Amino acid sequence: MAYTKRIDGRKLDELRDTSAKIGVVPNADGSALFKQGDTVAIAAVYGPKILNPKHCQNPEKGVLRVHYNMLSFSVSERIRPGLSRRSQEISKVTEWALAPLVLLDELPGTVIDVHINILQANAGTRCAGINAAAMALAAAGVPMTEMISAVAVGKIDDKIVTDVTKEEEDYEEGEGATDIPVAFLSNSGKLTLLQLDGRIQAKRMKEALEAGKEACKKIFEIQKKALKEVE
Amino acid sequence: MVYKITRKNVLEAVNKEKRLDGRGLLDHRPIEIKFGVSNKAEGSVSVKIGKTEVVCGIKMGVQEPYTDHENEGTMTTSMELLPLSSPNFEYGQPTIEAVEMARIIDRGIRESGFIEFEKLCIKDGEKVWSIFIDLAIINDDGNLIDAGALAAILALMTARFPEYDEKTEKIKFGEFTDKKLPLNADKMPLTITFFKLGEKIFIDPTREEEEVTEGRLTIEVSKPEKEEMINAMQKGGEAVFSIEEVNSMVDEATKIFKKLNSLVTDELKKAKKEAKEK
Numbered sequence: 001m002a003y004t005k006r007i008d009g010r011k012l013d014e015l016r017d018t019s020a021k022i023g024v025v026p027n028a029d030g031s032a033l034f035k036q037g038d039t040v041a042i043a044a045v046y047g048p049k050i051l052n053p054k055h056c057q058n059p060e061k062g063v064l065r066v067h068y069n070m071l072s073f074s075v076s077e078r079i080r081p082g083l084s085r086r087s088q089e090i091s092k093v094t095e096w097a098l099a100p101l102v103l104l105d106e107l108p109g110t111v112i113d114v115h116i117n118i119l120q121a122n123a124g125t126r127c128a129g130i131n132a133a134a135m136a137l138a139a140a141g142v143p144m145t146e147m148i149s150a151v152a153v154g155k156i157d158d159k160i161v162t163d164v165t166k167e168e169e170d171y172e173e174g175e176g177a178t179d180i181p182v183a184f185l186s187n188s189g190k191l192t193l194l195q196l197d198g199r200i201q202a203k204r205m206k207e208a209l210e211a212g213k214e215a216c217k218k219i220f221e222i223q224k225k226a227l228k229e230v231e
Numbered sequence: 232m233v234y235k236i237t238r239k240n241v242l243e244a245v246n247k248e249k250r251l252d253g254r255g256l257l258d259h260r261p262i263e264i265k266f267g268v269s270n271k272a273e274g275s276v277s278v279k280i281g282k283t284e285v286v287c288g289i290k291m292g293v294q295e296p297y298t299d300h301e302n303e304g305t306m307t308t309s310m311e312l313l314p315l316s317s318p319n320f321e322y323g324q325p326t327i328e329a330v331e332m333a334r335i336i337d338r339g340i341r342e343s344g345f346i347e348f349e350k351l352c353i354k355d356g357e358k359v360w361s362i363f364i365d366l367a368i369i370n371d372d373g374n375l376i377d378a379g380a381l382a383a384i385l386a387l388m389t390a391r392f393p394e395y396d397e398k399t400e401k402i403k404f405g406e407f408t409d410k411k412l413p414l415n416a417d418k419m420p421l422t423i424t425f426f427k428l429g430e431k432i433f434i435d436p437t438r439e440e441e442e443v444t445e446g447r448l449t450i451e452v453s454k455p456e457k458e459e460m461i462n463a464m465q466k467g468g469e470a471v472f473s474i475e476e477v478n479s480m481v482d483e484a485t486k487i488f489k490k491l492n493s494l495v496t497d498e499l500k501k502a503k504k505e506a507k508e509k
Contacts, residue, residue, distance in 0.1 A: 077298075085330050092327050096446070099469040180464075190471040194448065196464035197342045202452065205461060205481045209474045 002174055003157035007167050013211060015151070015163045015218060020131070020226035022139045030140025032226070034132035036163060038122035043132035045140040047112035062107030066095040068129055070118040090126045097130055097150070097183045097193035103143040112142060123166040124152040127181050130193065135223050139230065149219035150183035150193055153212040155200045160208050162215040175199065182212035186220045189213060238428075238443040245431040251440065256433035257483060259491075262381075264498045266389050271405070274390025274412075278382040280435060282372035284316075287382035289390040289412075292361040293353065293402055304351020304359040308337035310366040310379060317371040317438075331467070333366065336380045336422070338463040339451030340364070343420035346387070350413035358400060362387070362412070373441040374434075376449055380422035381495075387412060388419075388499060417455055420462050421491045423484045424449040427470045432480065434487065446470020448477065450484040454492070459485040 006012070016037030025031035028044035035041075051057045068091040072081045098114065114136065116129035127150035134148045154164035157174035164179060171177045178198025184191060191209075200208065244251050254260070260281030269275040272288035296303060310333040312320040325333075340346065351360040364386070366379045394406035425432050426444040436444060446468030453460050461481065466472065472480075 085334060088327050089331050089334050092331055093466070096467060096469055100471050185471065188471070190473050191466065191477060192471050194464055194466040194472065194477065196461060197338045199342060199344070199453075199460045199462055202459040202461055202481050202485050206474070206478050209477060213474065 003159050003171065006156075006161060008165060012159055012161045013214065015215060016165070018219065018222050020135060020222050022135060022226055022230045028136070028140070030136045030138065030142070032132045032135035032139060034128045034135065036124055036128050036131075037165065038120055039118070039124050039128045040120040041116060041118050041125060041128035041132045043114060043116045043129060043136040045112060045114050045133070045136040045142065047140070048107045048110035048142065051109060051111035057109045059108055060105070062102070062104040062110045062112060064095055064099050064102055064104060064112050064114065066091045066098065066114045066116065066133070068094055068116045068118075068126065070121060070125065074118045074121045090129075093193060093195065094126060094130055094133065097148065098133060098137070100192050101134070101144050101146055101148050101185065102137065103145060106143055112137070121166075123164050123169050124181070126150070126193075127152050127183070130183050131219060131223060135227060138227055146188065147186040147220060147223060148183050148192060149186065149216040149223060150181065151212055151215040151219060153180040153182055153208050153215070154178060155180075155198065155204065155208060160204065160211050162211050180208055180212070182209065182216070184213050184216040234443065237439055241440050241443050242429050242431075245428055245433055250433070252437070256431065257487065259435045260437075262494060264385060266385070266502045272386075272390075273393060273407070274386045274388075276382055276385040276389065277369070278378050278385065280374055280378045280381075281437065282370055283374055283378050284369040285375065285378040285382045286367045286369055287379070287386035288365050288367075289386045290363040290365065291390075291393055291402065292363065293358055293395070293400065294361045296352070296356065296359040300348070301356040302352045302359075303348035304346075305361040306337070306341065306346060306348075306364065307361065308333045308340070308364040308366070308383065310336070310368070310375075312368050312371070316368040319371070320368075331465075332376050332379060335376055335449055335451075335463065335465045336366070336383055337364070338465075339380060339420045339422055340383060340387075342462040343451070343453040343460075344418045344455070345384070345415055345420055345453070347413040347415060353395070360392075371438055373436045373438040374424065376424050377422050377435065380420075380451070381491075384419060384421070385495070385498070387414060388416070389502065415455075418453050419492075419495070420451045420453040421488050421495070422449060422451045423487045423491070425480045425483070427468075427472070427476075432476065444468065444470075446472070448472060448480055450481060452484050452488040454488065459488060
């Protein structure tokens with residue numbers, strides 16, 4: 001059977017219920033929670049602070065360090081706590097996604113630590129993590145050029161959809177599922193995160209990227225609103 | 232300081248659509264392939280792209296299947312950045328660079344459907360074959376993802392099963408069958424990584440060039456039928472890309488796929504002929 005209707009009844013370009021909140025970790029310099037359907041990410045920012053040991057400092061620019069972690073109970077089958085190859089990779093791509101918006105050149109010798117934890121997972125965790133982290137950076141008052149928003153675009157059977165769920169990720173009929181997490185800068189509209197796994201016609205990439213860009217515009221509005229609510 | 236001079240030189244060259252070694256932006260260095268470089272492995276190959284050399288060895292194991300794929304074999308890809316291959320690598324736990332590269336290569340192979348995992352099942356829910364794709368860098372002169380991905384594919388294509396003792400349910404290591412791995416040759420994925428410096432995009436950088444690039448986009452392409460499919464992508468580094476840039480890289484990747492594909496086909500034919508003559 002073709003994928004004519006999304007499993008949870010959403011329109012192809014419709015996001016799950018999305019909400020965002022600033023200031024969930026009082027100790028942090030900035031923190032945020034980003035919730036997209038059943039996926040919940042919290043992010044905390046510490047810094048900019050002097051980077052120790054000293055030999056790790058970069059005299060020309062600040063260092064951004066991202067740590068992404070899925071809590072052991074955030075998925076159905078418990079995952080072993082600690083660093084997995086997957087979380088190492090996601091930490092790195094998140095770092096690359098966030099670095100372009102932070103004015104690191106103005107922060108020589110310092111480090112900004114971004115800690116992302118996934119409380120509850122139903123696909124799209126790296127994107128929710130990026131959304132929360134970008135808000136936490138802004139809340140911490142880190143000098144930034146613009147904001148960033150991320151979303152997981154997918155091709156389920158032959159349909160391009162936005163904000164893929166776990167159930168959709170596991171769809172095996174027809175052309176199967178392709179997962180494409182993307183992040184777009186809010187002003188320049190350029191990509192800072194792009195990953196893909198699955199099988200999609202080269203010709204349809206354009207369509208998928210445009211869908212991602214539109215969805216990110218909606219997410220940006222939600223992030224902006226939450227940032228404005230801070231007293 | 233050295234970094235700044237190199238960056239300036241590379242940037243000047245690519246802005247004139249040329250490389251320091253005279254190549255065009257989308258040209259590979261010469262690719263050299265040698266099969267059977269380690270005879271204890273189920274399959275092995277050395278791939279040289281210019282001065283970069285990667286060796287891939289395939290080893291097989293037998294294990295219990297994962298609970299969510301009870302009738303499917305498994306595959307693990309790892310990469311070792313050997314300290315012998317570069318003054319920049321050190322002993323110890325795999326670095327994030329090695330982990331990321333192995334995971335990109337793994338994803339392209341897995342998602343393309345190149346390996347028929349159901350055919351690696353020995354006993355439903357109890358015993359399945361596992362394929363270990365182990366990559367070792369022998370000399371690092373840049374573009375390790377593409378060299379590694381190519382080596383992995385070629386090693387898989389020439390690998391054969393070891394003997395399996397059904398009574399003891401163990402592999403008789405050192406004894407090989409003539410049976411090839413269950414592969415879908417027409418779903419073979421090939422990997423092309425594009426690198427960005429300034430406004431220019433090019434492929435197959437030397438280490439010197441790669442050091443000064445600002446970011447990369449890896450695209451893994453297969454052509455199961457008439458149409459090119461993308462099976463994996465990964466953006467690396469701090470560069471940003473416009474949608475137009477990504478679209479043009481996807482487009483170029485399908486063209487480069489064609490060239491690489493005919494090179495691989497020729498090499499495999501040559502290897503088959505040589506094996507016959509022996």
